[in-house]
Amino acid sequence: GDSVTQMEGPVTLSEEAFLTINCTYTATGYPSLFWYVQYPGEGLQLLLKATKADDKGSNKGFEATYRKETTSFHLEKGSVQVSDSAVYFCALLSGGSYIPTFGRGTSLIVHP
Amino acid sequence: DTGVSQNPRHKITKRGQNVTFRCDPISEHNRLYWYRQTLGQGPEFLTYFQNEAQLEKSRLLSDRFSAERPKGSFSTLEIQRTEQGDSAMYLCASSLQSGTDGYTFGSGTRLTVV
Numbered sequence: 001g002d003s004v005t006q007m008e009g010p011v012t013l014s015e016e017a018f019l020t021i022n023c024t025y026t027a028t029g030y031p032s033l034f035w036y037v038q039y040p041g042e043g044l045q046l047l048l049k050a051t052k053a054d055d056k057g058s059n060k061g062f063e064a065t066y067r068k069e070t071t072s073f074h075l076e077k078g079s080v081q082v083s084d085s086a087v088y089f090c091a092l093l094s095g096g097s098y099i100p101t102f103g104r105g106t107s108l109i110v111h112p
Numbered sequence: 113d114t115g116v117s118q119n120p121r122h123k124i125t126k127r128g129q130n131v132t133f134r135c136d137p138i139s140e141h142n143r144l145y146w147y148r149q150t151l152g153q154g155p156e157f158l159t160y161f162q163n164e165a166q167l168e169k170s171r172l173l174s175d176r177f178s179a180e181r182p183k184g185s186f187s188t189l190e191i192q193r194t195e196q197g198d199s200a201m202y203l204c205a206s207s208l209q210s211g212t213d214g215y216t217f218g219s220g221t222r223l224t225v226v
Binding site: 042098 | 116143145152153154155156157167168203205212213214215216218219220
């Protein structure tokens with residue numbers, strides 16, 4: 001079945017540091033890939049997406065590239081801010097499915 | 113449109129009581145999903161609707177759980193005879209037909225069973 005594996009958290013960084021959160025997946029066909037962010041006490045918000053190989057999703061300084069050869073969709077940001085502290089979820093939607101599968105989430109803590 | 117709305121935000125109930133949650137999706141979204149999220153975990157799929165039809169249910173959805181979407185607009189999730197293991201955040205999401213544009217989530221209902 002479909003699955004998403006994310007790096008264990010928490011990831012703790014100082015403000016303006018470079019961020020990478022790893023995500024790899026297993027899926028049938030050619031899935032669409034997503035990153036969601038969840039702030040404390042809130043629901044998930046779509047951060048970015050990519051629907052085919054080599055696509056790069058980007059939003060608010062975050063980027064992720066759909067790598068079919070390594071089945072990965074790593075999230076990156078060049079300079080994190082305290083306000084980026086949240087839990088980040090990688091997700092996929094397999095072709096022909098209507099139910100997204102989520103990873104366990106990676107907590108990011110950014111210190112001033 | 114103000115997005116996906118869930119009510120109540122928090123619910124504390126005694127074990128054995130019944131609870132009902134409501135979700136109002138984005139009006140033009142015809143797909144509606146219920147997920148459960150426990151601490152430190154990602155959302156786990158419970159069930160989804162296309163318009164008023166409930167198309168799929170997870171095996172996580174025991175007989176004590178029932179969901180409805182009577183007119184293809186808002187949805188309710190009822191848990192009967194609650195157990196402590198039901199304590200979780202219950203998330204509702206909606207999407208357009210394909211889902212490739214992503215899913216819009218509500219802020220969730222946090223259930224605590226004491």
